[in-house]
Amino acid sequence: MYLLLVFFPLIGFTISLFFGRFISPRGTALITCTFLILSFILSCLSFFEVGLSRSPVYIKLSPWIDSELFDASWGFMFDSLTVSMCVLVTCISSLVHIYSTGYMSHDPHQPRFMSYLSLFTFFMLMLITSDNFIQLFFGWEGVGLCSYLLINFWFTRLQANKSAIKAMVINRIGDFGLALGIFSIFVAFKTVDYSTVFSLIPYFDGYSISFLQFNFDLVTLIGLLLFIGAIGKSAQLGLHTWLPDAMEGPTPVSALIHAATMVTAGVYLIIRCSPIYEYSSSALFYITVVGALTAFFAASIGVFQNDLKKVIAYSTCSQLGYMVFACGLSNYSISMFHVLNHAYFKALLFLSAGSVIHALSDEQDMRRMGGLIQLLPFTYTMIVIGSLALMGFPFLTGFYSKDVILEIAYSKYNFLGTFAHWLGITSASITAFYSFKLIYLTFLAAPNGYKSSMQSVHDAPFSMGLPLFFLSICSIFVGYLTKDLFIGLGTPFWNGSIFILPHHLNIIDAEFIPIHIKWIPFFVSIFGGSLAVCLYHLLLRLSFSFYNNTSLFIFIYTFFNKKWFFDRLQNELIGSSLLKIGYAITYKTIDKGLIEFFGPSGISNMVFIVSKQVSDLESGKINQYAFLMFICTTLLVSISLVLSVIAPYIDLQLSFMFVLYIIINNIKLNKIK
Amino acid sequence: MLIDQSKFLFVAISLFFIGLCGIMLNRKNIILMLMSIELMLLAVNFNLIVFSVFLDDIIGQIFALFVLTVAAAESAIGLAILVVYYRIRGTVSIEYINLLKG
Numbered sequence: 001m002y003l004l005l006v007f008f009p010l011i012g013f014t015i016s017l018f019f020g021r022f023i024s025p026r027g028t029a030l031i032t033c034t035f036l037i038l039s040f041i042l043s044c045l046s047f048f049e050v051g052l053s054r055s056p057v058y059i060k061l062s063p064w065i066d067s068e069l070f071d072a073s074w075g076f077m078f079d080s081l082t083v084s085m086c087v088l089v090t091c092i093s094s095l096v097h098i099y100s101t102g103y104m105s106h107d108p109h110q111p112r113f114m115s116y117l118s119l120f121t122f123f124m125l126m127l128i129t130s131d132n133f134i135q136l137f138f139g140w141e142g143v144g145l146c147s148y149l150l151i152n153f154w155f156t157r158l159q160a161n162k163s164a165i166k167a168m169v170i171n172r173i174g175d176f177g178l179a180l181g182i183f184s185i186f187v188a189f190k191t192v193d194y195s196t197v198f199s200l201i202p203y204f205d206g207y208s209i210s211f212l213q214f215n216f217d218l219v220t221l222i223g224l225l226l227f228i229g230a231i232g233k234s235a236q237l238g239l240h241t242w243l244p245d246a247m248e249g250p251t252p253v254s255a256l257i258h259a260a261t262m263v264t265a266g267v268y269l270i271i272r273c274s275p276i277y278e279y280s281s282s283a284l285f286y287i288t289v290v291g292a293l294t295a296f297f298a299a300s301i302g303v304f305q306n307d308l309k310k311v312i313a314y315s316t317c318s319q320l321g322y323m324v325f326a327c328g329l330s331n332y333s334i335s336m337f338h339v340l341n342h343a344y345f346k347a348l349l350f351l352s353a354g355s356v357i358h359a360l361s362d363e364q365d366m367r368r369m370g371g372l373i374q375l376l377p378f379t380y381t382m383i384v385i386g387s388l389a390l391m392g393f394p395f396l397t398g399f400y401s402k403d404v405i406l407e408i409a410y411s412k413y414n415f416l417g418t419f420a421h422w423l424g425i426t427s428a429s430i431t432a433f434y435s436f437k438l439i440y441l442t443f444l445a446a447p448n449g450y451k452s453s454m455q456s457v458h459d460a461p462f463s464m465g466l467p468l469f470f471l472s473i474c475s476i477f478v479g480y481l482t483k484d485l486f487i488g489l490g491t492p493f494w495n496g497s498i499f500i501l502p503h504h505l506n507i508i509d510a511e512f513i514p515i516h517i518k519w520i521p522f523f524v525s526i527f528g529g530s531l532a533v534c535l536y537h538l539l540l541r542l543s544f545s546f547y548n549n550t551s552l553f554i555f556i557y558t559f560f561n562k563k564w565f566f567d568r569l570q571n572e573l574i575g576s577s578l579l580k581i582g583y584a585i586t587y588k589t590i591d592k593g594l595i596e597f598f599g600p601s602g603i604s605n606m607v608f609i610v611s612k613q614v615s616d617l618e619s620g621k622i623n624q625y626a627f628l629m630f631i632c633t634t635l636l637v638s639i640s641l642v643l644s645v646i647a648p649y650i651d652l653q654l655s656f657m658f659v660l661y662i663i664i665n666n667i668k669l670n671k672i673k
Numbered sequence: 674m675l676i677d678q679s680k681f682l683f684v685a686i687s688l689f690f691i692g693l694c695g696i697m698l699n700r701k702n703i704i705l706m707l708m709s710i711e712l713m714l715l716a717v718n719f720n721l722i723v724f725s726v727f728l729d730d731i732i733g734q735i736f737a738l739f740v741l742t743v744a745a746a747e748s749a750i751g752l753a754i755l756v757v758y759y760r761i762r763g764t765v766s767i768e769y770i771n772l773l774k775g
Contacts, residue, residue: 620771622706626696 020111174232
């Protein structure tokens with residue numbers, strides 16, 4: 001059952017890829033959906049067995065690499081953390097599969113699309129169920145690959161190609177860090193098995209590793225290198241630029257990969273490696289800072305975006321920041337809880353956005369929408385549920401995880417906690433602001449779209465509506481239903497899969513913080529949301545004239561709309577200078593310069609020139625021949641005279657060649673033109 | 674009889690080098706070149722005879738006689754070549770004898 005859970009999507013992928021042309025697009029859709037739903041049912045069963053009945057499963061499938069000390073095997077480990085992720089991945093994935101049958105129904109390459117989706121799910125399951133770092137890396141690269149294939153799905157579009165390459169390359173930067181982390185784990189522990197590494201960590205506390213005369217604290221080094229991998233995959237500040245550009249792919253892809261599953265792999269890695277991070281307070285410090293900054297940074301950009309999908313993408317980035325800083329504050333279970341909840345309402349938001357885009361014949365700009373509330377009532381309801389859950393409206397899913405994250409940040413009572421808390425509060429209000437801006441501009445404002453696209457508007461068909469409905473149910477109830485299971489006081493659910501040092505534990509403190517601190521997120525969210533509606537409904541004319549007359553505001557708007565100029569900095573400082581180095585140094589100087597000069601063409605040119613000079617000696621002039629004879633005779637005589645004296649000090653052959661060379665050059669000078 | 678040998682040798686070497694310079698520095702006339710070769714051979718002959726007398730040995734004079742005949746034959750052949758060359762090219766200036774360019 002556990003193996004089938006992982007391999008069902010692979011079977012679906014194989015069938016629809018190799019036999020897709022024989023069994024019609026509808027057939028492939030049916031097959032891949034069936035396999036995914038079967039996998040989801042098995043995940044639920046395993047969740048019951050492993051999570052609720054507390055009996056972890058460990059399967060050693062076959063050896064993979066077996067070389068002296070280094071052994072990696074195809075092993076599967078199902079503990080509470082894994083099965084929670086399994087349920088999440090297969091649930092979102094099967095809903096997205098069903099959704100895609102409607103959304104992509106007119107696409108000529110539907111079998112390919114469905115097969116890629118299934119392959120992605122397989123790699124993701126491989127990533128979360130592995131029992132060692134090598135297999136984790138296999139899944140990690142696999143989801144990166146599928147991300148490339150899916151962003152690039154409409155491969156005739158130039159922008160999609162560029163975005164896919166960007167996603168792949170920036171992810172690869174993080175992957176390099178992850179690979180280095182795995183190497184250093186192997187160097188220190190001589191194994192890559194989770195169980196061995198995690199049980200040995202306490203003995204390596206304070207152990208330092210020396211590299212190039214620098215001493216690093218081993219645990220911190222491993223933690224930071226793994227975190228670089230997480231930065232890339234989870235789009236944290238610094239390597240986040242690929243995520244918004246990944247919106248070039250079809251909307252179900254954005255929902256599946258860039259909202260619910262792939263980006264959570266980085267957070268999953270941090271949670272999985274909780275025993276490593278617990279022993280390194282400096283790694284935790286950096287994680288917190290980066291996470292909190294990402295939360296604020298992405299939220300502030302999200303406000304000023306006009307593309308429907310980009311807004312949601314930046315909101316994903318911001319929520320990932322929340323998850324990461326919750327990890328940095330040693331509350332892994334809360335972070336995991338937010339991962340699970342976030343997946344439901346973010347998938348809901350993305351799929352509803354897809355429904356809007358589908359209805360408006362692929363219009364993505366929010367400024368060209370408006371007035372859709374009468375035309376798309378179902379989608380409107382869904383997106384409102386999603387947005388309310390996202391901004392942490394009380395008793396919806398987001399409330400239970402997001403507010404807890406802010407509370408534990410406050411109750412750290414140190415600089416780090418306060419820093420994360422205030423950035424988190426600010427981003428919470430901004431989140432509410434852009435959620436309501438999105439709803440208002442799309443559904444409530446006066447219609448701004450084309451009449452032709454408004455006339456053909458239709459609400460989501462059944463295949464798209466069903467996943468939306470299911471996800472909205474999840475977005476409302478999941479948080480409340482699973483709160484006690486995942487983060488309840490003393491919950492036995494995690495069963496050792498997450499490790500927290502006792503003196504880092506502050507979930508109890510978080511229950512007893514002042515009541516007004518607990519109320520802050522609620523009030524700032526309500527404030528942000530109502531501000532958005534006020535600004536766009538009542539004060540639109542005023543703010544527009546304000547915008548037109550104040551250059552400062554134009555500057556601010558441009559600054560945030562252009563993503564803090566982060567992309568531009570990245571392109572102009574790093575990208576173009578690297579390209580210049582690649583062209584000027586490695587290509588022109590080294591490849592075409594040094595290597596060619598001392599290599600093939602240099603030698604052949606040299607031979608050509610020297611032979612030309614030697615043959616120029618034969619000028620055809622008789623008196624010159626005679627002169628040459630005389631000179632050579634004289635030289636021979638004089639050398640034989642002085643040779644016995646200078647022989648110990650010179651290398652005979654070399655000086656002979658030197659003399660020969662001088663003669664050749666001088667004769668060339670004497671040549672009669 | 675005591676002969677101041679070095680003076681004789683000086684004359685011989687001077688003649689030889691004059692011939693050599695005639696070959697090397699002459700750029701115009703090939704007849705001069707032949708004459709310089711003759712001069713060098715004469716210098717060698719002179720040298721042979723001087724040593725033959727100095728060492729009191731007849732071999733040197735025999736050699737000198739041979740060299741004389743060889744020089745005569747050589748200048749005859751050389752002049753013949755020159756005549757043939759002149760018939761074909763119409764000139765014997767060294768400047769224009771450069772068909773053997775490398």
